[in-house]
């Protein structure tokens with residue numbers, strides 16, 4: 034397939050600065066052509082602790098541009114890979130696949146559940162809401178650009194979670210989302226967990242959007258993220274996850290790689306792992 038890399042140069046979804054620089058770094062040496070779509074350079078980022086809808090308008094502007102670009106690529110038969118930026122860019126990434134391909138599932142590989150809403154958020158950071166938004170759980174204001182349905186929460190599976198807020202947990206339970214924890218990944222067979230996740234995501238759907246947040250990896254091995262969560266999987270385990278995922282490339286319609294924060298990285302450890310994951314996905318998708 035025609036693989037296209039689209040960078041989302043933005044860290045408007047998170048108070049910690051730096052992930053907006055990730056696409057430029059990751060796409061510079063990638064093996065296929067790329068294009069970077071950036072947040073409005075005039076946007077003045079809100080970091081205010083009491084702002085519970087941080088950079089909402091600016092993010093919606095960026096996400097609607099990403100959405101149009103991604104829908105067009107997908108309708109023309111390409112396989113775009115979205116490289117963040119913070120995880121808020123996954124809203125147009127998931128919803129553009131729903132628009133182009135119809136009913137899909139979502140596999141969300143992440144230390145966090147990203148299932149907060151404006152009602153339950155403790156920080157106002159929108160990168161904690163994209164999965165709830167894509168699954169149609171509140172967050173209507175974040176998908177005004179989308180002309181179509183949302184993903185059925187029964188086809189959503191989170192893999193590698195270990196940091197979930199109390200009310201967020203309640204959201205997940207009410208919505209009916211399947212969650213496999215970091216502990217599940219570590220104590221079982223990684224391949225088996227990924228197979229189970231595909232079963233959830235493919236029940237009644239045509240294909241799966243996979244979203245990979247680098248913070249699923251332990252910060253000892255991948256310190257270059259904005260919101261690190263201790264006790265994660267190691268790099269080798271993360272590669273096993275991505276190998277199990279890419280083996281099922283025929284069931285995958287789209288992919289994101291997000292949350293590299295070059296300002297927090299040490300000796301480019303996280304960047305190197307991110308590049309390895311990206312190249313594995315590019316070569317799998319190219320062979321589709």
Ligand SMILES: [Mn+2]
Pocket residue numbers: 120143145147160246292
């Ligand atoms: Mn995330």
